[in-house]
Amino acid sequence: MTLYTQNLPRWKKEEVAEIKRSIEEHTLVGVVDMYGIPASQVQQIRRSLRGTARVKMARNTLIEHALSDLGGSVAALNEHATGQSALIFTNENPFKLFKLLEKTKTKMAAKPGETAPEDIVVPKGPTSFKPGPIVGELQQVGIPAAIEGGKVKIREAKTVVKEGETISKKVADALVxxxxxxxxxxxxxxxxxxxxxxxxxxxxxxxxxxxASNIVLAAQQAFNLSVNAVIPTRLTISAIIGKAVREARNVGVEASIYEKGVIDLIIGRAQQQMLAVALVAADHGFELDEATLKAASAATAAAPAAAEPAEEAKPAEEEKEEEKKEEEEESGMAGLGALFG
Structure with missing residues (x-):
């Protein structure tokens, strides 16, 4: 017992002792605002948190006594124990607790004098009201109401209270x-x-x-940077080697370097060029044998004119090799997605 609490009545000392004990027994203690929550909803919240968190209602002065007795960094919670405060104890991390408490919230009607948590907008459209005094009541608070088809209708969406402003009685009644x-x-x-x-x-x-999306995007950008800057890592080495192989093959084809893995592509490109020349010759009146004409027509229909020579007429083995490399790259990114997503 400290000098701060020794003069308190016995029941208050017991309350302070219980709060201190609960703080020491849990990895997290939070201060929550209980303002405006009906008793029935408080009980429902307690039931929904059972087994995960415990809510302890206590006077702010007793909370202050307990936190001050414990001292250290936990005493800083006193700055947040204002209004109708209570304590919540749990072994969850604060992010999970915040998410759990957000789920306990329900929508309620506004009361006069309350502060709008966000812009309050009355949507455009028909209402269930028949013509009557309601039209004037709505118009008095700036809601553009009119009568159409025997019903009251809001002609256009209207912001009646902006975030942070106080809700008047007339507005509160209209919203209800x-x-x-x-x-x-x-x-x-x-x-x-x-x-x-x-x-x-x-x-x-x-x-x-x-x-999570930002983390995945950052991982993808880091992957691309590693590949393009040739910074080898466990996840990117396969993609770097695959990119280098493709670029080397393209150089080999363009420079007509007769090496294994390139010669077939060079011949394929030469054949396509020959067929293209044959078609031009045919257009200028030269006669082609049926086989050549058929092959040239088929090649033109199968490959777009803008296709790069190094990517055309790939042997089946080369296609399979590139597909394998692409799968390896995709598997690497999938691994990053699993890690961060």
């Missing part, structure tokens, strides 16, 4: 009548203490899909 529930009600994590570090919501609100 329109069935618009703009308020997220649930446990709001103010801060979490985990492994000697304080985590606030701005650090924990992560778009997981976008984050």
């Amino acid at each position: 009548k329109l069935g618009i529930k703009p308020m997220d009600v649930g446990l709001v994590l103010q801060a979490a203490y985990y492994r000697d570090t304080i985590f606030t919501p701005d650090l924990l609100a992560i778009d997981e899909e976008a984050y």
Whole structure:
């Protein structure tokens, strides 16, 4: 017991002792805001968190006593214990806890005097209301209501309250009548203490899909950089060698270097060029034998004129080899995707 708590009544000392014990028994303690949560929803939240996290409601002064008694970096949570605070204890990491608490939130109607968490927009379209005083009530708060086909209709979408502004009684009443529930009600994590570090919501609100996509994109860019800059790694060496083989083969074909693995491509290119010349000759009145004319026509139909010579007329073995190399490259990227995705 410290000097800070020795003058407290017995029941308060027991509360402080329980809070301190719970903090020491868990890897994470968080401060949550309980404002505006109905008792029925609190019980539902407790049930949904059972086995994962425990919520402890206590007076802010007792929370302050417990945290101050423990001292160290955990005492910084006192700065976040404002309003209708409670403590939450868990062995999960703060990112998982934040995600769990976000799932406990439900949409509720706005009350006069509350602050809009985001722009509140009344959508365009028909309503279920018949003509009556409702038209004037909606128009008074800036909602462009009119009567069409015997029903009240909102002529165009209208932002009635901007993020951060206070919701007036007239606006709140209009939103209730329109069935618009703009308020997220649930446990709001103010801060979490985990492994000697304080985590606030701005650090924990992560778009997981976008984050994973960025990691995969970075891995792909690193893979491409490694291949193009010829920086060999375990994942890129096959792609680098495959690229070098293809480039060397292209040089061999263009320079007519008669080596194994290149000679067939050189002959194939020469044959295609011969057939192209034969077709030009035929267009100028030269007669071709039937076999040559048929081969030239078939070659022209099969290969686009802009195709690169080094990529044409590949033997079956060469095609299989390149397919294998491409599969190896793809498997390398798939491995990166599995690692980061």
